[in-house]
Amino acid sequence: MVFNIHILGSNSAVPTLKRHPTAQLVNHNERFYLIDCAEGTQLQLRKYKYKLQRIGNIFISHLHGDHFFGLIGLISTMHLLGRKKELHIYGPAELEKVILLQLEVSQTELIYPFHFHPIDPQKSEMIYENEKLTITTIPLNHRIPTCGFLFREKQGKRRLIKNVINNLDIPVDQFSKIKSGADFIDANGKTYKNSDLTMDPYPIRSYAYCSDTKYHEPIIDIVKKVSLLYHEATFMHDKADVAADKFHSTSSEAATIAKRSEVGKLIIGHFSTRYEDPQDLLQEARQIFNNTDLALDGSTFAVAPEPK
Amino acid sequence: MVFNIHILGSNSAVPTLKRHPTAQLVNHNERFYLIDCAEGTQLQLRKYKYKLQRIGNIFISHLHGDHFFGLIGLISTMHLLGRKKELHIYGPAELEKVILLQLEVSQTELIYPFHFHPIDPQKSEMIYENEKLTITTIPLNHRIPTCGFLFREKQGKRRLIKNVINNLDIPVDQFSKIKSGADFIDANGKTYKNSDLTMDPYPIRSYAYCSDTKYHEPIIDIVKKVSLLYHEATFMHDKADVAADKFHSTSSEAATIAKRSEVGKLIIGHFSTRYEDPQDLLQEARQIFNNTDLALDGSTFAVAPEPK
Numbered sequence: 001m002v003f004n005i006h007i008l009g010s011n012s013a014v015p016t017l018k019r020h021p022t023a024q025l026v027n028h029n030e031r032f033y034l035i036d037c038a039e040g041t042q043l044q045l046r047k048y049k050y051k052l053q054r055i056g057n058i059f060i061s062h063l064h065g066d067h068f069f070g071l072i073g074l075i076s077t078m079h080l081l082g083r084k085k086e087l088h089i090y091g092p093a094e095l096e097k098v099i100l101l102q103l104e105v106s107q108t109e110l111i112y113p114f115h116f117h118p119i120d121p122q123k124s125e126m127i128y129e130n131e132k133l134t135i136t137t138i139p140l141n142h143r144i145p146t147c148g149f150l151f152r153e154k155q156g157k158r159r160l161i162k163n164v165i166n167n168l169d170i171p172v173d174q175f176s177k178i179k180s181g182a183d184f185i186d187a188n189g190k191t192y193k194n195s196d197l198t199m200d201p202y203p204i205r206s207y208a209y210c211s212d213t214k215y216h217e218p219i220i221d222i223v224k225k226v227s228l229l230y231h232e233a234t235f236m237h238d239k240a241d242v243a244a245d246k247f248h249s250t251s252s253e254a255a256t257i258a259k260r261s262e263v264g265k266l267i268i269g270h271f272s273t274r275y276e277d278p279q280d281l282l283q284e285a286r287q288i289f290n291n292t293d294l295a296l297d298g299s300t301f302a303v304a305p306e307p308k
Numbered sequence: 309m310v311f312n313i314h315i316l317g318s319n320s321a322v323p324t325l326k327r328h329p330t331a332q333l334v335n336h337n338e339r340f341y342l343i344d345c346a347e348g349t350q351l352q353l354r355k356y357k358y359k360l361q362r363i364g365n366i367f368i369s370h371l372h373g374d375h376f377f378g379l380i381g382l383i384s385t386m387h388l389l390g391r392k393k394e395l396h397i398y399g400p401a402e403l404e405k406v407i408l409l410q411l412e413v414s415q416t417e418l419i420y421p422f423h424f425h426p427i428d429p430q431k432s433e434m435i436y437e438n439e440k441l442t443i444t445t446i447p448l449n450h451r452i453p454t455c456g457f458l459f460r461e462k463q464g465k466r467r468l469i470k471n472v473i474n475n476l477d478i479p480v481d482q483f484s485k486i487k488s489g490a491d492f493i494d495a496n497g498k499t500y501k502n503s504d505l506t507m508d509p510y511p512i513r514s515y516a517y518c519s520d521t522k523y524h525e526p527i528i529d530i531v532k533k534v535s536l537l538y539h540e541a542t543f544m545h546d547k548a549d550v551a552a553d554k555f556h557s558t559s560s561e562a563a564t565i566a567k568r569s570e571v572g573k574l575i576i577g578h579f580s581t582r583y584e585d586p587q588d589l590l591q592e593a594r595q596i597f598n599n600t601d602l603a604l605d606g607s608t609f610a611v612a613p614e615p616k
Binding site for chain 2 (some may be wrong): 001010013014015017039040042043045047063064069070072073076077080081092094097098101102104105106107108143144161
């Protein structure tokens with residue numbers, strides 16, 4: 001089951017020709033989730049050949065322009081291209097006003113069902129759930145109310161060992177019970193122990209998105225041992241004062257959160273425009289947390305099982 | 309004195325990787341005016357190496373997203389990059405609400421003076437004037453209130469013939485009168501006729517921007533004999549019904565307006581995404597008005613004197 005993170009933008013504050021501001025596309029089990037939507041995100045989706053109509057849910061972390069100015073354009077393009085599928089947007093309550101006002105002044109009545117779900121960035125709560133995944137908010141510490149998002153797979157059932165099951169001629173209606181841990185008793189009364197019939201469930205995978213925030217230790221408990229952590233790293237640590245003043249993090253701080261959270265892997269982004277080549281940011285992070293990569297525009301990260 | 313039109317976008321409705329939606333930069337006498345501002349306009353400015361902080365006035369024709377969704381991003385980037393110079397925006401009154409709401413939700417107080425000038429797209433009136441130029445609205449016929457913009461140079465004064473003037477040792481304080489048509493009488497009482505001292509003023513140049521609109525004959529009187537007319541040409545004429553239904557024009561209709569207005573030159577844009585290569589649109593227009601070009605992204609047109 002696919003669980004990939006596609007980076008659509010990695011710059012902070014303003015778009016540049018090399019790096020777009022923040023947006024990420026999450027593909028979990030062929031369901032597509034968009035996190036943040038800076039100006040130009042719809043073009044980034046085109047550039048990297050992702051189908052924008054497949055996005056079903058959009059999550060906006062906070063209302064700084066470099067995280068949502070592309071949203072109205074995306075909503076509008078979905079409309080103009082004839083979308084029928086419903087769209088769900090999760091974000092701070094004022095975002096709904098911004099969307100509705102822009103639809104109103106352009107006299108646009110969306111032709112697809114549009115649902116807005118206000119979120120409270122101050123507390124961690126589950127805001128989305130399907131049969132395989134939950135999404136929970138991560139309160140962050142930024143200049144305005146901001147939260148990250150934790151995508152975590154649900155614990156699956158035990159997996160049938162196919163050739164054993166097939167040899168025993170087990171009725172299909174027993175499968176669900178066996179997957180839940182039951183033994184099997186055949187027509188002659190012979191018992192087959194569950195451990196002989198099944199394997200452990202697939203290991204859980206998780207992805208935590210944390211942008212924008214200053215160094216904020218309460219994050220640690222929430223993202224503890226996630227498979228993959230995205231944490232903003234706007235500045236090098238020699239600009240720690242600037243970072244704190246602007247409610248952003250340094251690369252070292254991002255790596256410290258990753259290390260203390262014992263995550264599987266860290267990716268960093270939201271780089272200040274001053275860093276034309278963010279390699280130094282990467283090297284700085286790796287001094288503290290070695291399994292770090294740059295979340296550059298166009299890169300894709302497969303989410304691995306959570307670390308033990 | 310420079311008078312150039314730089315095309316930043318030529319597509320209708322949605323951005324594509326080849327053609328951005330509408331935005332144009334006008335350079336008149338090294339003052340920069342932006343007409344419309346689709347999503348991604350700030351990046352187009354960067355791509356073509358125009359300095360966005362030099363833009364002093366922005367004109368928005370109407371509130372369909374493909375003409376203004378990039379405005380808030382541009383305003384915001386000007387702020388983030390430390391702009392001090394004032395910015396004037398001209399557009400339908402509701403646009404101000406959209407801008408202010410987005411600044412409010414992001415808790416942004418602009419660090420530069422920002423002036424909004426509501427315009428009434430229903431009537432033709434002068435909305436901007438400096439010592440060399442006027443800008444007048446052109447009511448158009450679109451699904452929502454929309455106007456174009458006519459940039460027209462003011463009639464300059466007569467120009468001194470330098471070597472004649474220098475030989476006569478005319479006091480500098482007489483120059484202004486002579487430029488206005490006065491003769492010159494020297495210390496000995498000898499009269500020099502103005503026609504021997506001066507040449508005709510520079511010829512007037514003008515640019516009319518007409519997007520979006522269906523075929524609308526009242527335009528003709530307003531843009532009569534302009535140097536350069538931009539007229540939208542969303543469809544080929546075999547889609548005339550679709551064009552009328554969507555309140556857009558065909559290439560033939562744009563050329564008909566140009567021909568009947570006796571303009572110097574026509575440029576067409578706002579092409580439907582269905583036309584991957586707009587050459588056919590160009591050929592269609594040239595059947596009716598030969599001096600036509602495509603207003604493609606990245607192209608620049610120098611504005612010539614008005615036709616006689």
